Amino acid sequence: MAERLPDAAGREYIAARFGGITRPEHVTSMMNRIFQPLGTGMHGKREAYKLLLCYFGANIGYRAIRYDLKCRDETVIEVRRKVYDTLDLTGHRAREEMAREVGGMG
Numbered sequence: 001m002a003e004r005l006p007d008a009a010g011r012e013y014i015a016a017r018f019g020g021i022t023r024p025e026h027v028t029s030m031m032n033r034i035f036q037p038l039g040t041g042m043h044g045k046r047e048a049y050k051l052l053l054c055y056f057g058a059n060i061g062y063r064a065i066r067y068d069l070k071c072r073d074e075t076v077i078e079v080r081r082k083v084y085d086t087l088d089l090t091g092h093r094a095r096e097e098m099a100r101e102v103g104g105m106g
Helices: 008-019 028-038 045-055 062-069 073-105
Strands: none
Touching (some): 028 073, 062 073
């Protein structure tokens, strides 16, 4: 049922959250969604990918992320908050869509 979701990022979110599928080639739509609130030029794909992995439970230290972002603590906290908020919203929408699908089935 998750594979029929109209939003590609939502499909990837469900696969990552409940299936553990977080390889870079499987989360491209979510990565693109992450870059929207961050803007361009400030952060690279590798840093955003590490934050995505942290969101889904990977054990990556705060210092490693700070080192990759090459910024101060406040900036790391802000970037992480933006990424997590974006992923929360993506997951919420995907779960709502699946709930509607299940509700429609009776």
